[in-house]
Amino acid sequence: MPESAIMIENLRKTYAGQGGKPKEALKGIDLDVPAGSIFGLLGPNGAGKSTLINILAGLVIKTSGKVKIWGFDQDVNPRQSRAAIGVMPQEPNMDPFFTPRGALEVQAGLYGVPKSQRRTDEILEMIGLTEQAEAYARTLSGGMRRRLLLGKALVHRPQVLVLDEPTAGVDIELRQMLWNNVRRLNEDGMTIILTTHYLEEAQEMCDEIAIIHRGEKIVQDKTSALLGRLDGKTLVITTDGKGDCPPPEGVTLDRRPDGALAFSYKPSETSAGAILSAVHAAGLNVRDVKTEEPDLEDVFLSLTGS
Ligand SMILES: Nc1ncnc2c1ncn2[C@@H]1O[C@H](COP(=O)(O)OP(=O)(O)OP(=O)(O)O)[C@@H](O)[C@H]1O
Ligand SMILES: [Mg+2]
Known part of the structure; x- marks a missing residue:
């Protein structure tokens, strides 16, 4: 097994543009x-x-740079590098005249998977389309089509699975089915790359994250390390009565709509204990305390400013 599932160096793409x-x-x-x-x-x-994902999939031709998939250079070993990756694209590109079973069989044929090694029934079961196996794709709902796209990405047992916004516009049940499948495939050793605009999902699912912005990578780090980058927490204290409390130095105080006191502080400079002491010193009676930590959305916004 190579150390890197994907290795990209100085990748550039310039579209001709209308x-x-x-x-x-x-x-x-x-x-x-x-x-x-x-x-x-x-x-x-x-x-x-x-654009990056479609270059990995061989759907978009790069302008320059190096792409290695599972150790195979796309330009030197195109066949092996393509065999190592399965891509679920953002835009469904489905032939409406195939049934799910037919679409999976055709896809397996395209990848040269011999009939004896096909796993069509297993994949249909996994993506929950066993009942619709013989239905025409044009009669499938949007969510079912997305599931079929996932199935198609898996027919040749790729080492790397890429999902471009797999959960955009899908219901909760399908989202959970997708994530369960992704977790299971990853436990079986598959490397997973995904894009999503649901940052909570990324925070929960991903070991490591890269953020790209206007064609440039602005950060890549372990998810936990990314979350640790923002040195800021909020201590929200509910007190009896409406008394005020001067915050310790370097701490800002806001009052929440429900009357709770929200102290924002840098854990590297101030301890939660110092804030609680200040509240006690002000003669306030503490009824409830909770802390709020920055999440991936805060990190994302601080890095992309959008
Ligand atoms: N075929 C194309 N021809 C010209 N420009 C394109 C083409 N495809 C993408 N672009 C442009 O390239 C840039 C990157 O697009 P891309 O689809 O890779 O973004 P993305 O990060 O996937 O965005 P989203 O989150 O909306 O899916 C955009 O400015 C887009 O308008
Ligand atoms: Mg996109």
């Missing part, structure tokens, strides 16, 4: 996705995430 103005979608990206991880690729609309 009306003559070229669009520089990727401006020299380096990316290293550890094998075995669940890796989040985040960024605002238009950041270049799908």
Whole structure:
């Protein structure tokens, strides 16, 4: 097993663009996705995430740079690098005349999977389309089509699975089914790369995260380390009565709509104990205490400013 599932060096993509103005979608990206991880690729609309993923999938031709998938250079070993990756694209590209079973069989054929090694029934079961196996794709609901896209990405048992916004616009049940499948596949050793605009999902699912913004990578780190970057917490204290309390130095105080006192502080400079002491010293009776920590959304906003 290679150390890196995906290795990208100085990747650039300039689209020709309509009306003559070229669009520089990727401006020299380096990316290293550890094998075995669940890796989040985040960024605002238009950041270049799908461009990057479509280059990995062989759907978009890069302008320059190096891409290695499971150790295989895309330009030197195109067949092996393509066999190592399965991509669930953001935009469904489905032939309405196939049934789910037919679509999976055709996809397996495209990847040269011999009939004896196909897992069509197993995949149909996994994506919850056993009952619809013989229905025409055009009669499937939007969510069912997305599930079929996931199935198609899996027919050749890729080492790396890439999901471009798998949960955009899907209901809670399908979202849970997707994440359960992703977790199971990852436990079985598959490396997962995903994009999502639901930062809570990324925070919960991903071991490591890269944020790209306007075609450039602005950060890549373990999820826990990213969350630790923001040195800020809030201590929310509910007191009896409406008494005030001067906050300790370096701490800002806001009053919440329900009357609770919200002390924002830097854990590196002030302890929660110092704030509680100040509250006691002000003669206030503490009824309830809770802390609020920064989440991925705060990190994202602080880095992308959007
Ligand atoms: N085929 C194309 N021709 C010209 N420009 C394109 C093409 N595809 C994408 N772009 C431009 O490249 C930039 C990056 O687009 P991309 O789809 O990679 O972003 P994204 O990060 O996936 O965004 P989203 O979160 O909205 O899916 C955008 O400015 C987009 O308009
Ligand atoms: Mg996209």
